[in-house]
Amino acid sequence: MSINKNENKLTFIRPDFKSEVKIPMIADGVSAGFPSPAQDFMENNIDLNKELSENLLATFYIKVAGNSMVDAGIDDKDILVVDRSLEPADKKIAICFVDGEFTVKRLKLEKDCLYLMPENQNYEPIKVSEENNFIIWGIVTYVIKKL
Template structure:
């Protein structure tokens, strides 16, 4: 992956050169009692194929910060961002605001646009004409380490 770091996010391009994917068992994994393993069907699963719908417009970015923890986006999570999707109310977006990238939930109202954090320790941001502002892409998935 090619990386570019900014203050709040580190961006990566998907590497689609290895299309084989990891081994995938299509029988489900029991979260209760174990089931017999004799019927496993082995296939290959590519996370790029599962998570990247538009290869030319998709990027990954690593989260830095705590402003979206109540939306399930934690520090060091990896975001899948699609730049071809239209911004909509209530979508989580990566935005370029006054020289820095940030990830926030969009709130579109008659009187304007708000960027909403998902952590009560952070304040909503009302976008004004004075702001240098671009909605850079829409978050489609998050990849977490457990």
């Protein structure tokens, strides 16, 4: 089994929960259909480090390198929010450590077998066996991307 070398260059970043940076936020939301009346542009502040983290001590940001997950909306240079406290489950997207290298893939559990599924038809699934050095490092909870 081999992992495409362009798919394992994940950059791990720990959120700064002591940061005092507050970003202005309009809490009422914005209509994605027809325009809605402005409600005096009520403005609050948001701390994305805290907003995107359910478990502060187990949350990491990871920058993606590669395109094996594009059909899941995860592109090269996106930032993933990963929670290490969540239990792995079928169809969850996970950061996995396989034979000394990190990769992001969708989990596919079958009877007595685990596959790491890419979301790009140009990549092959990775079958995980007892011979592999394998750890599910964390579960992806959010994707932050530049448009």
